Amino acid sequence: MKLVLMKFDGSSYGDWKRSMLISLAAKNKIGFVDGTVTKPNSTDPNYRAWDRCSNMLISWILGVLDQDISRSVLYFNTARDIWLNFEERFGQASGTLLYALHQALHDIRQGHDNISGYYTKMKMLWDQLDSVDTMPMCKCTNCTCEITAKMMKLQQDRRLVEFLMKVNDGFQVIRGSILVMNPLPSISHAYRLLIQEENHKKLYQTSPVSDDAVALAVNRRFGQDRFKQSRNISFPDSRNNRADSRNNRANFYCDHCKMQGHTIQRCYKLNGYPQTYKSDKRVATIAQNGEDDVDKKMDSSNIFTTAQYQQLLQLIGKDKSDDIGGHCNK
Known part of the structure; x- marks a missing residue:
């Protein structure tokens, strides 16, 4: 049985991990990989049932791995051991990965894409960046500084400006209208405004005469x-x-x-x-x-x-x- 459609080949570990966690949570088996369901003693009456479920999870995981990666974890005893091995090998954020993501964000442009396709590309890179470079969260009891909300708003404003910088020059009027708003709108709100402007331009688009x-x-x-x-x-x-x-x-x-x-x-x-x-x-x-x-x-x-x-x-x-x-x- 395949939990996810894509096979993990060593790249895009964050996307693969997220898909696996969703599938395991839907089948109520996520405890076998996050450690909440511990291995019982061999004399425990539930040991055989636990061992059967653990082997089933190992089979599921091996079915969505590339052949070379599958052979490297074939002899692990539990699904928890396989999961920890993946976290150690692929889950750590490295300078090379961060550099590649930021370089891709720097190079991306709207070009010949429509607003929907361009936003999808930007959103995928942002999500991958969040998975490898997580934002710290405040864990204070009864916190009143709201530092986490302020940091989230700062990140959203920075990404909004980055998104508007890469749209084509034909949207400069609506782009200027968005930038003068105080406070700056969310990215989803700016996306809706750009979609409306794009649909409006299609109605009155004429071919220039050379x-x-x-x-x-x-x-x-x-x-x-x-x-x-x-x-x-x-x-x-x-x-x-x-x-x-x-x-x-x-x-x-x-x-x-x-x-x-x-x-x-x-x-x-x-x-x-x-x-x-x-x-x-x-x-x-x-x-x-x-x-x-x-x-x-x-x-x-x-x-x-x-x-x-x-x-x-x-x-x-x-x-x-x-x-x-x-x-x-x-």
Whole structure:
């Protein structure tokens, strides 16, 4: 019978120990490993029953151990002896283990994880750290200093700041709101606020338009005009699409700058202007004015290279010459 699903291979002893204690307590056999149920004398009437239960526990423990570790404790007489051996070999907190846990906490970032996945990783490291570096507790009779509660609150505040430091920059507004609270909220409360902000961002998330996408749209517009003139095929007018886009943006309102067209999460005045903001406006102006104003816009912008300017002018000149030749033939 397996008490726990994972086999102990020498690592994560704290997690394995916790799972074993839960299973043994559920079966009312924890006294055989913590020493509360002592071994009776061989002449005691209960000796055979105790020996049967002890051997059953040894079988359970061996079933959830790696093969090498299982062979190292195979000849122990009682489950208590096996448990004490594990505590001596794996239960002592070492400097190497503490260093590894603190290094993992230092390196962890939210990255591509959502808030739930990121919090789970942090919580696992905190729990392992608590198992190897336990906080001292006050054992005074009728204690009034409340030093234990103060130390727990200090630890929670430190971990809250550590948790907020590693979230992505998109949560900087809600992060600032949490940090100005006095006193600081619990980690679970801050987690709920971040989850709500994440769900809110998903509702209004839009894909940003890059320079390459705008340039591709301009080139596609010119290509459609040439193909339409040569094949006499009509394409749907993109002005309707632009009108629909403007109507959709009119539904958004920014509480920071008091303007329509965007939300507070995408406000340039609050989050900063992107480096390509000016070039995006120049490309959009060229696309809206049409071919007649292309020469004037190219002289005042640096969107295309000199070779691209020449190719674009030749393309426009060829289209106009084709139109003139077609009217002359008619």
